[in-house]
Amino acid sequence: xxxxxxxxxxxxxxxxxxxxxxxxxxxxxxxxxxxxxxxxxxxxxxxxxxxxxxxxxxxxxxxxxxxxxxxxxxxxxxxxxxxxxxxxxxxxxxxxxxxxxxxxxxxxxxxxxxxxxxxxxxxxxxxxxxxxxxxxxxxxxxxxxxxxxxxxxxxxxxxxxxxxxxxxxxxxxxxxxxxxxxxxxxxxxxxxxxxxxxxxxxxxxxxxxxx
Amino acid sequence: xxxxxxxxxxxxxxxxxxxxxxxxxxxxxxxxxxxxxxxxxxxxxxxxxxxxxxxxxxxxxxxxxxxxxxxxxxxxxxxxxxxxxxxxxxxxxxxxxxxxxxxxxxxxxxxxxxxxxxxxxxxxxxxxxxxxxxxxxxxxxxxxxxxxxxxxxxxxxxxxxxxxxxxxxxxxxxxxxxxxxxxxxxxxxxxxxxxxxxxxxxxxxxxxxxx
Numbered sequence: 101x102x103x104x105x106x107x108x109x110x111x112x113x114x115x116x117x118x119x120x121x122x123x124x125x126x127x128x129x130x131x132x133x134x135x136x137x138x139x140x141x142x143x144x145x146x147x148x149x150x151x152x153x154x155x156x157x158x159x160x161x162x163x164x165x166x167x168x169x170x171x172x173x174x175x176x177x178x179x180x181x182x183x184x185x186x187x188x189x190x191x192x193x194x195x196x197x198x199x200x201x202x203x204x205x206x207x208x209x210x211x212x213x214x215x216x217x218x219x220x221x222x223x224x225x226x227x228x229x230x231x232x233x234x235x236x237x238x239x240x241x242x243x244x245x246x247x248x249x250x251x252x253x254x255x256x257x258x259x260x261x262x263x264x265x266x267x268x269x270x271x272x273x274x275x276x277x278x279x280x281x282x283x284x285x286x287x288x289x290x291x292x293x294x295x296x297x298x299x300x301x302x303x304x305x306x307x308x309x310x311x
Numbered sequence: 312x313x314x315x316x317x318x319x320x321x322x323x324x325x326x327x328x329x330x331x332x333x334x335x336x337x338x339x340x341x342x343x344x345x346x347x348x349x350x351x352x353x354x355x356x357x358x359x360x361x362x363x364x365x366x367x368x369x370x371x372x373x374x375x376x377x378x379x380x381x382x383x384x385x386x387x388x389x390x391x392x393x394x395x396x397x398x399x400x401x402x403x404x405x406x407x408x409x410x411x412x413x414x415x416x417x418x419x420x421x422x423x424x425x426x427x428x429x430x431x432x433x434x435x436x437x438x439x440x441x442x443x444x445x446x447x448x449x450x451x452x453x454x455x456x457x458x459x460x461x462x463x464x465x466x467x468x469x470x471x472x473x474x475x476x477x478x479x480x481x482x483x484x485x486x487x488x489x490x491x492x493x494x495x496x497x498x499x500x501x502x503x504x505x506x507x508x509x510x511x512x513x514x515x516x517x518x519x520x521x522x
Contacts, residue, residue, distance in 0.1 A: 107484055108467045113394035117387040126338040127345055129361045132440060134338055134345055141463035142387050142481060150340045151390045152363050157435070176328040176353050179362045179442045183324035189439075203416055221480075221490040223375035224391060226369070226436045226443055228400075229343060230391040234488070252352035258321045266499075269432075277434040277445070277488050288477075297464055 114183030115142045118149075120271040131191070138292055151231065156191025158225060159201045160278040162286055163188065163212055163242055164295075168302025170265055171242075171285075172279075173209055174256035185258070185268070186276040188212075206239055208248050209255055215241025221283055224278070236282045238289070240299070262286070262303040326353045330359075342366055342402070349400075350487055362442065367447030368400030369436060371489040373497055374399065374423055375506075379513025381476055381497075383490075384420055385467035396469070396479070397487040398494075399423075409446040417450055419459050420466055428450025431496055436488070447493045449500070451510070473497070473514040504513045 119140040120123050127134040133153040140146050163171040174185045188209040192201025199217060204214050221236035262283075268274040269283050290300035323483025328444045330351040338345040345362040345465060351357050356521040374382040399420040417423050432447035460466050473494075480494050501511035 103389055105482075106459070108475065108479075110471065111385070111396055111479065111484065112387070113387070114385070114467050115387065115465045117392065117394070118389040120389075127361065129347070129359055132361055132363070134363075136338070136340070137389075140391060142465040143463055147356070147463055148340055149389055150343055152440075153347075153390075154413065154440070174322070174324070175315055176440050177328040178331075178348075178350060178360055179364075179440065180438055180444075181328065183328070184435070184438060185322055209358065221491060222483040222486055223396070223491050224486045225488050226441065227388050227395060229363075229365070229390065229443075230437065230441070232437055232440075233486075234392075248413060251356045252325045252354060252358055254324050254353040260321065264319065268319075268322065271316075272433040273322065274437045275433055275444075276438055277492055279346050279409045279434050280432060280434055281488055281492035281495060284499050287499050287502075290500075 106151065114305065115263055118142060121146070150229070151211070151228055154230060154232040155194060155195055157196070157198055157201065158232055158278060159192050159198055159205055160187050160189045160234065160236045160282055161202050161206045161239050162236070162282045163206065163210065163214065163239045164262070164299065164303070165242060165259065166299065166302070168262050168299065168305060169259045170262050171212065172258050172260055172265060174258065175253065184276055185274050186279045187282055189278055199237070202235070202237045202239070206244065208259055211245045211247035212239070212242050212246055221281060222287065223244070223281065234278060236278065236285065238286065244311035263306060316464055327355060332357070337361070360441070364441055365441060365443040366516060368405055368407070368409055369443055369489060370401065370403050370409055370416055371398050371400045371445065371447045371493055372413050372417045372450050373447070373493045374417060374421065374450045375452060375473070375510065375514070376470065377510065377513070379473050379510065379516060380470045381473050382421055382423065383469050383471055383476060384391065385469065386464065395487055396485050397490045400489055406434070410448070413446070413448045413450070418456065419461065420464070422456045422458035423450070423453050424430065424456055425450035431500065432492060433491065443488060447489065447496065449497065456463070474517055
């Protein structure tokens with residue numbers, strides 16, 4: 101991520117931050133830790149604030165094949181009770197190297213190894229309630245090994261033309277926000293010359309055009 | 312959102328879904344409800360699963376001015392203890408009309424009213440732990456009225472050239488994932504002829520070019 105220039109003036113924070121008055125832990129498991137605070141807002145108002153702390157970073161990997169197809173995984177998700185097609189994703193302990201986590205998740209979920217890795221997004225997933233942070237990577241130069249999913253994961257895998265995946269996000273059928281953001285970020289990269297030209301051309305080709 | 316065509320064959324779910332064996336509520340406040348389950352995974356493995364239920368939908372609104380600038384709001388966020396520049400966002404009760412929530416949040420946070428509204432994204436924010444769903448809207452035809460923020464909100468407001476906002480997302484300084492996804496979705500719309508041509512041209516203009 102290019103953080104070379106200083107931030108522009110309009111981004112300077114104004115006012116004072118939130119102040120925690122007290123806290124108690126109300127729940128924890130191996131993935132999350134929920135705390136309830138009494139807090140004072142920047143306006144001076146006092147409020148109860150429940151914060152969901154995450155033990156893992158969220159890592160998303162968009163694997164792109166030389167012919168412009170991408171790799172998605174399908175799985176049943178418990179919280180929403182639905183079946184979700186997503187880029188390969190997983191957690192890496194907070195404080196660990198996100199790239200190492202990305203390599204591991206890609207390998208575990210798809211059996212793919214990538215020769216080239218590019219970090220293309222850093223994000224906060226739901227920053228009014230959780231402290232979850234994440235990283236998005238593009239993986240290219242792919243080779244297929246054997247997958248080794250987590251014991252609770254039953255994953256399907258599909259190699260889909262990039263535009264077809266984008267179309268499903270636009271239709272509201274791919275809704276996982278890391279996946280959605282990464283698809284549109286990859287579109288942006290393809291259009292702005294941030295990917296090798298033959299790859300960008302293959303990704304942006306429409307059905308019926310030469311890929 | 313265009314959901315006209317049936318889903319492609321590759322999207323068909325395989326295997327069986329998760330099964331909840333029991334549940335207990337471990338925490339709740341006006342915004343979230345945390346439940347712990349014993350659950351059986353699609354693989355048959357049994358596990359403990361903590362699910363954070365959200366009482367609100369997440370609504371994000373990208374307001375675009377006729378000259379291609381967009382409107383961002385800046386605020387201190389409690390969970391990560393940082394200052395965050397984002398598109399206007401807020402919650403609308405699950406089951407309520409997302410567009411009504413979008414109009415209200417835009418008005419409360421910025422004092423802006425919009426003549427045209429377009430729903431451009433539907434998403435799940437962190438679907439391995441929470442059931443939070445959200446909607447993204449583009450708002451155009453803007454007129455300025457008086458803002459009326461929530462008593463805990465102290466908001467700054469900035470009108471920023473679209474490319475400058477995109478640059479801060481690329482630099483990792485704008486990290487809110489709804490904002491990040493909406494910026495790249497708007498870029499996609501501008502490039503694909505999904506916005507009026509003069510507006511798209513103004514948004515995509517670089518510094519120094521005529522806007």
